Amino acid sequence: MKSLRYYLGSFILIIFFAASCMSKPSTPNPPTQGNNDITGKVWKLTEINGKPIALKDPKSNPHFKLNMADMRYEGNGSCNGVGGTFEIKPEIMRIKFNQGMSTMIACEDLETEQLFVKALLSADNYSVNGNTLTLNKARMAPLAKFVLQ
Template sequence: MKFLYTHITSLLFVILMASCMSKPTTPPSSPNDITGKTWKLTELNGRPITLKNPKSNPHFSLHMKDMRYEGNGSCNGIGGTFEIKPEIMRIKFNQGMSTMIACEDLETEQLFLKALLTADNYTVNGNTLSLNKAKMAPLAKFVWQK
């Protein structure tokens, strides 16, 4: 009986040690997690965007490590800081910086930047992100592609 008890105790000890040495797993991100992804603009003020240069689609990414956003308005690089409360889907983009290159799609770029700076909340539906102001219609819609 003592022999069986010793083996069971040894086995439990080995299992415990193995579980302690395994790598920790990171919890899966929430479907509403909008950070660490590149969001491409598809719609502004309820209208699909039309670009003179379709290769320069406006986009942005949020980086939690330094609480910064970065992207491109269509021809100018943009960046700044942001604040986010994902549990209540609130967001605030702070005035940042932008390069100053003239381009064909400058009007779209200006509306895109205005939407970012005006937004105070967001919604996520599948791979679509909407930036909103209060409970009004979305200011801008984006799509994330894997």
């Protein structure tokens, strides 16, 4: 009887150790909380294709926010909501916005909105300088500049 308890206890210990050593599915590491972390913040558009934006309705400034919890971006192009998924590699400052959804309301600043959405979808990298975020495509001139809202 004593040997049965010994083997049963040993078997339980082996199972416990084996279970604790099993690998768990990996989850992406969130970016470090440094000054280059662009997630969880609202970024307001200030410049598109090298030119300051000129809005007919300054109250509806295009902006976006990156949500790491579900890897989605959301924002407003001026009068239409925009959103979708994104991929980010903060350690090398790479980003990719995937085509998502948008409402389709006509407005006075529709041209700026279309350029804003095009800049998001074209960007493949970014840079941060203080409170300014720049979205870029390869090594070309910046597509768009944003400031913290």
